[in-house]
Amino acid sequence: MKKYRFLIAFLVYAPRLQAQHPHHVTPEQTPKQVYLTMMDTMMVRMADAPVGNSPATIFLNQMILHHQGAIAMANYEIIHGKNGEMIQLAKSIRVEQKSEIEQMQLWLKQASANGTPIPLMFQPAMDQTMNVMMKTMPLTNALTDIDKAFAAVMKPHHQAAIDMAKVLLQYSGNGSVNAYARQLMANQQIDIDQMSDFLK
Structure with a gap:
């Protein structure tokens, strides 16, 4: 049942993204469309992720x-990006x-x-968390930089990871994975702040 709910949620927002870009990277795509194509691929894979038998294992499989x-997006930025700060962020x-x-794979094996x-x-x-992520993706096709x-x-994308971690902390009693979720929230907020400053 979980996979169907997740897939339905994705399909609600997929047409909005699909109107902006096809499913495969082509030379005619804008950079934003390339990144959103990668996002589409990720969402489809997440919809088909293993269900898991606890909040922690579900979180790990999804994360x-x-x-x-x-x-995937970082790799593209590293190869094609022009700005040194963003390339370095992508590498990090x-x-x-x-x-x-x-x-996370080790924790899943030990679960x-x-x-x-x-x-x-x-x-x-x-x-x-995925619904909100898709709603907050940039809409403008003028974003060619x-x-x-x-x-x-x-x-x-980073904000969605933070939101997923918050959900985990609300429902999970797994100490190790919860500690990781807290660290993830701190690390990704730093990246978000840097990207926000860059976009000003």
Whole structure:
């Protein structure tokens, strides 16, 4: 049931994005459209993520894919970006989130097969973080500067990760994963502040 709810939530907002860009990167796409194409791919993968047997494992499965989406965008910025500050930020995001993915994968391997009860409102709250992210993506097709496009799309992506972490902390009793969620919130807020300053 969870996958269907998540996919339906994505499909509500997908047409708005699809009107701005196709599903595959083409030479005619603006930088913003390239990044949103990567976002589409991430959302489809998250809709098909393993369900998990606890709030912590659901969070980890979702956040791994969310991080992989950020890494894809960071890789594109590193190759094609022009602004040194944003390229360096992209490099930092790539290194940090690759390391975090490895840690999250380790936690999933170590997770108990028995799991813990999943509160009724946990998954809807997680789904809502993605709904908000899609609503707050930049709309203007005039955003052709590659570095500003990177920052404008990565900002709501980072905010969604923070919102996912907040949901986890509300419903999870897993000390290690909760501690990671708190650190994630702090780290990604720093990036958001930097991108906000860059976009001024």
